[in-house]
Amino acid sequence: xxxxxxxxxxxxxxxxxxxxxxxxxxxxxxxxxxxxxxxxxxxxxxxxxxxxxxxxxxxxxxxxxxxxxxxxxxxxxxxxxxxxxxxxxxxxxxxxxxxxxxx
Numbered sequence: 001x002x003x004x005x006x007x008x009x010x011x012x013x014x015x016x017x018x019x020x021x022x023x024x025x026x027x028x029x030x031x032x033x034x035x036x037x038x039x040x041x042x043x044x045x046x047x048x049x050x051x052x053x054x055x056x057x058x059x060x061x062x063x064x065x066x067x068x069x070x071x072x073x074x075x076x077x078x079x080x081x082x083x084x085x086x087x088x089x090x091x092x093x094x095x096x097x098x099x100x101x102x103x
Contacts, residue, residue, distance in 0.1 A: 014044065014054045015040075015044045016037070016041065017036070017037040017039075017040035017041065017084075018040070019037065035089060036084050036089065039078075039079045039087055039088070039089055039090075040079060040080060042079060043075070043076050043078075043079025043080040046072065046075060046076055046079070046098060046099075046102070047059060047063065047080065049102045050063060050072060050076075050102065051063070063076065069098075069101040071094070071097050071098045071101055072098050072101055072102070074094070075090060075094060075095065075098040078090055
């Protein structure tokens with residue numbers, strides 16, 4: 001069994017990576033995707049924790065211009081990237097540090 005990729009489209013649209021939303025909108029119920037879609041979703045959750053509600057791109061932009069903790073800005077800026085080639089999977093220590101600043 002190949003666990004490096006998945007093929008089903010499931011989840012809450014507000015947390016779905018753009019490439020999954022596009023596949024769903026095209027009615028392609030089977031699409032091949034990898035862990036970077038989960039990275040996007042995690043970035044959306046971090047943004048939601050920071051702003052206090054389901055965030056939008058404008059919330060992300062305002063977060064980068066505020067006094068938000070630098071580690072939060074760094075993590076979200078690596079996770080909420082539309083271009084999957086540029087979206088980064090981060091080391092667990094970096095993620096842990098960002099989460100620690102939220103709670």
